[in-house]
Amino acid sequence: MRRYPRWPIHLALILTSFVMLVPFYWVFKTSISGENIFNYPPSIIPRNPNLFYYVDVWYAIPFARYFLNSVIVTVLTIAANIVLNAMAGYALTRGFRGKTFILMLFLSCMMVPFQATIIPAYLITAKLGLLDSYLGLALPQFSTIICIFVFKASFDAIPASLIDAAKVDGLSEWRIIWTIMMPLAKSAMATNVILSFIWSWNNFLWPLIMTRSPEMQTLPLGLSRFLSYQEDTTGALYAFCIMVLAPGILLFLLAQKEFIQGLTSGATKG
Amino acid sequence: MVSLASEVEPDRRAPFVARKSTRQAVLIWCFLAPSLLIFLLYRILPLVWNVVLSFEAWSPLKPAIFIGLENYEEMLDDDVFWQALWNTLYVVASAPVGIAIALGLALLVDTDIRGRNIYRTLIFLSYPLMTVAVAIIWRWMFDERVGLFNYVARSLHLVDAPIPFLNSFTWALPSVIAANIWQMLGFYMIILLTGLQNIPGNLYEAAEIDGANAFRRFLRITLPLLRPSIFLCFVIGMLNSVTSFDLVYVMTGGGPGRATEILVTYIYKLGFVQTRFDYAGAVTVVFFVLLLVIAWAANRLSGGNAGAVERD
Numbered sequence: 001m002r003r004y005p006r007w008p009i010h011l012a013l014i015l016t017s018f019v020m021l022v023p024f025y026w027v028f029k030t031s032i033s034g035e036n037i038f039n040y041p042p043s044i045i046p047r048n049p050n051l052f053y054y055v056d057v058w059y060a061i062p063f064a065r066y067f068l069n070s071v072i073v074t075v076l077t078i079a080a081n082i083v084l085n086a087m088a089g090y091a092l093t094r095g096f097r098g099k100t101f102i103l104m105l106f107l108s109c110m111m112v113p114f115q116a117t118i119i120p121a122y123l124i125t126a127k128l129g130l131l132d133s134y135l136g137l138a139l140p141q142f143s144t145i146i147c148i149f150v151f152k153a154s155f156d157a158i159p160a161s162l163i164d165a166a167k168v169d170g171l172s173e174w175r176i177i178w179t180i181m182m183p184l185a186k187s188a189m190a191t192n193v194i195l196s197f198i199w200s201w202n203n204f205l206w207p208l209i210m211t212r213s214p215e216m217q218t219l220p221l222g223l224s225r226f227l228s229y230q231e232d233t234t235g236a237l238y239a240f241c242i243m244v245l246a247p248g249i250l251l252f253l254l255a256q257k258e259f260i261q262g263l264t265s266g267a268t269k270g
Numbered sequence: 271m272v273s274l275a276s277e278v279e280p281d282r283r284a285p286f287v288a289r290k291s292t293r294q295a296v297l298i299w300c301f302l303a304p305s306l307l308i309f310l311l312y313r314i315l316p317l318v319w320n321v322v323l324s325f326e327a328w329s330p331l332k333p334a335i336f337i338g339l340e341n342y343e344e345m346l347d348d349d350v351f352w353q354a355l356w357n358t359l360y361v362v363a364s365a366p367v368g369i370a371i372a373l374g375l376a377l378l379v380d381t382d383i384r385g386r387n388i389y390r391t392l393i394f395l396s397y398p399l400m401t402v403a404v405a406i407i408w409r410w411m412f413d414e415r416v417g418l419f420n421y422v423a424r425s426l427h428l429v430d431a432p433i434p435f436l437n438s439f440t441w442a443l444p445s446v447i448a449a450n451i452w453q454m455l456g457f458y459m460i461i462l463l464t465g466l467q468n469i470p471g472n473l474y475e476a477a478e479i480d481g482a483n484a485f486r487r488f489l490r491i492t493l494p495l496l497r498p499s500i501f502l503c504f505v506i507g508m509l510n511s512v513t514s515f516d517l518v519y520v521m522t523g524g525g526p527g528r529a530t531e532i533l534v535t536y537i538y539k540l541g542f543v544q545t546r547f548d549y550a551g552a553v554t555v556v557f558f559v560l561l562l563v564i565a566w567a568a569n570r571l572s573g574g575n576a577g578a579v580e581r582d
Contacts, residue, residue: 020393088304112317116554116557237406
């Protein structure tokens with residue numbers, strides 16, 4: 001490869017990074033601003049920065065409650081996803097009658113976006129008596145086809161001799177999965193955790209449809225409700241926004257390699 | 271997904287372990303059952319139910335009545351439906367813009383410049399974040415009074431009066447699309463980057479020896495070999511943007527008027543604001559058929575080679 005000047009590349013990438021980061025900064029700046037947020041011209045650097053809006057959020061809305069709801073629903077989803085997807089993924093590594101049918105069924109289910117099922121999904125959940133409950137919030141995401149295939153690919157890569165050896169030693173199928181295969185499928189598990197975390201934590205449409213009582217609202221719902229009550233007249237909205245985004249950003253920066261790998265393998269395997 | 275049929279191996283075990291293999295089959299189906307139940311409840315049954323609803327006059331208290339194609343006939347005269355359909359197509363058509371920008375970025379971060387991992391991280395950062403919060407951020411960026419865009423445009427004297435981006439019939443939909451592209455950009459970039467890294471380097475060396483310049487190498491090697499990744503980006507981008515309910519709902523609520531109404535927000539409003547489950551069901555059926563047609567067309571355009579998107 002010939003040498004080429006580096007600075008135009010850096011320039012283009014710095015500009016792009018700037019475009020990606022400025023919106024965050026603009027909201028953050030507003031959230032710690034000490035003046036009327038509608039002063040024109042808007043200040044680039046916040047004047048007398050303070051945390052009053054964050055205190056406002058804490059008193060104006062049940063942030064802790066929303067957070068707790070989001071955590072409960074997300075933990076339920078992640079736990080169910082790992083168990084159900086691992087089981088289904090393991091089953092698909094075996095030969096059995098009707099496997100082609102099941103594979104075709106899963107692949108065609110993948111074409112159904114959740115948004116196209118909201119009305120019957122609501123009616124079904126109502127019939128099950130699960131409206132406005134944690135289980136009802138999490139149930140539609142209890143198992144995801146992409147993650148089943150991620151587990152299947154990971155189990156397929158485990159040498160058959162290892163499993164045969166375990167069988168000779170008299171381990172049951174159940175024990176083989178949990179003591180031999182799962183530890184070897186760590187990256188599939190990480191993908192599962194990350195994908196189900198994102199889908200459940202960020203989910204908005206489903207909670208919007210099926211929660212009734214204010215104490216069942218999750219973070220995205222709380223955020224949108226706050227916007228509809230207050231419009232965008234107060235900086236507290238932006239403080240709330242930052243408080244909601246912060247855990248996500250932190251988690252992403254801590255485990256960015258797993259995040260990127262998980263999200264792309266989810267996409268390419270699907 | 272490739273070679274489905276070949277994955278099904280006949281059970282070659284001898285008959286004397288027949289009892290054991292029945293037990294195995296039972297076990298396999300037990301393992302599949304919970305996932306199957308979830309998909310049955312939340313994918314297959316809803317799809318069928320939607321079709322049934324679309325032929326009915328439904329109300330919460332009375333039993334439903336079969337009315338044939340009346341809901342579909344109503345759709346023909348429903349201006350809001352056509353507006354929502356048109357807006358949805360507009361959103362689909364905008365997906366290639368984001369992919370083109372992302373391709374440029376992928377080529378840049380694929381070079382061996384210093385700090386490329388930092389650039390990748392920063393560009394990817396917005397993708398996994400909560401869309402509702404992203405929508406609020408962009409509302410604020412597009413704000414008429416103190417949004418950054420208006421501030422910059424006014425400081426540079428590009429406009430005389432501030433543009434009410436999200437309250438303008440011309441600007442509202444492009445603004446929502448811009449926010450969507452901003453969030454998806456990093457994701458497209460990573461997919462395309464993976465595709466770029468899978469292209470063998472010696473192809474480029476050979477072409478260089480043959481005297482092909484950088485532009486021709488890009489046109490003749492990079493683009494054709496990247497086609498599966500581009501197709502994958504398009505399908506994911508399309509699915510993501512036509513279903514970006516959160517973004518539209520929070521940024522504009524479908525307004526002003528119906529300027530940013532897309533099919534998913536219209537279905538939501540029909541179902542849960544007007545409680546017209548039957549008509550909403552009919553619109554959903556049309557929406558779903560539309561998705562299938564677009565996916566099929568994209569598949570044809572990419573050379574009918576959707577299976578090639580699977581890579582390890």
